[in-house]
Amino acid sequence: MQIYTTVDEISADAFANGGAVAIGKFDGVHRGHRALLARTGEAAAERGLDPLVFTFANNPLSFLKPELCPAPIMSRAQRLDALAAAGVTACVMVPFDAALAALSAEDFVTEMLVQRLHVKYLCVGADFRFGRGGAGDVALLEEMSTKLGFVVEVIDEVEDEEVGRVSSSRVREAIIAGDVARAARMMGRPMSVRGEVVHGDARGRDLGFPTANLGGEVEGLLPIDGVFAGWAIVDGVRHPAAISVGVNLTFEPEGSPRVEAFLIDFTGDLYGKRIEVQFVERLRGMVAYSGVEALVVQIEEDVRATREILAMH
The missing domain is CATH 3.40.50.620 (HUPs)
Known part of the structure; x- marks a missing residue:
């Protein structure tokens, strides 16, 4: 172009x-x-x-x-x-x-x-x-x-026929509200953000769910805090991903909001790569858990739900 x-x-x-x-x-x-x-x-x-x-x-x-x-x-x-x-x-x-x-x-x-x-x-x-x-x-x-x-x-x-009038303002409202499925319906594709993968605190890796943390300037409008099913595009290849947006309430309730994506069944080094994260459906809001075991159980459920949702997309 x-x-x-x-x-x-x-x-x-x-x-x-x-x-x-x-x-x-x-x-x-x-x-x-x-x-x-x-x-x-x-x-x-x-x-x-x-x-x-x-x-x-x-x-x-x-x-x-x-x-x-x-x-x-x-x-x-x-x-x-x-x-x-x-x-x-x-x-x-x-x-x-x-x-x-x-x-x-x-x-x-x-x-x-x-x-x-x-x-x-x-x-x-x-x-x-x-x-x-x-x-x-x-x-x-x-x-x-x-x-x-x-x-x-x-x-x-x-x-x-399902969501009514299509406009930028209504797409924006849907994204901010976390209704990424409605936003995607109006856009004709998943809404997305993109940025560079940076080193985080490695807590996800320690839990058995290593995440790609987007750092620096993240391109695109972020939805409300929560956990989402979606995709991560790496070097042109699409991978299923469970995505977290916001603060980790269990470990760092006063920390800075961030975007983290756990790429399901992915192995490889992502540090320094620019990736695109596409949001398909919001699973839940952010919750503070009583401990590591409860958090791991919830993450496992998030991954299961993500697989199920993406299988329909």
Whole structure:
């Protein structure tokens, strides 16, 4: 995938055939986003245009009203990887800064979409807003498109028969609440975090359940504390895993929260590797146990439940 991190990187002939442009935040790259991406790809093929995504490296609220900005579901790198996996071949991911915030809605269309991206087809969600103060909307796009020679198509929200409306805000709420199964239903894949495996206190190994501890900056939004069934992706290979998020209440109730994954039936050295941890279902909350024996019994039950759940996935 070709990635542009500033508009100045876009050469005059970058989209010489004309751009079929999908615009959005794409946080979570959920099923609604993928419907928009799929339609953009179809339109590009039908019209002989260059398909591309325009998005921001940061949520505009992080610049405009940081106190109101929600936690991102994905890191920038995770979003780019998910867009590439969805078939995107070119992505313009620029920082939302003072210059963009000051751009009027009309200037955004003429300077960014028409002059920079050579837009001939534009695909947006029904609630898309743009330009200074969010003054621009779909009605303005449609009005300007007739004058400037491009087509606007609006993609309705995706409705799931089980969980209802699919949106980034609802995915975020589900993850934070620990309902990772509902989040996965809306995303069309398990939600995940990733990071580097670091040395821990080796307590899991002493108990017979060595865990991969994610340290440093962990990419992705963490769910509420608890134990989860899921997967660990190591060097492109998926392994079943029982995952713990939070503080070890039995041994270190005042310790720092962390992500630990016990890779079931895995042998090998993971230290220093970057792995991805995918969450499938929450098993239980965090509990302080009376001693090692009670804790080991519970871990054995967690592993058994994880095997059973993953067998259905």
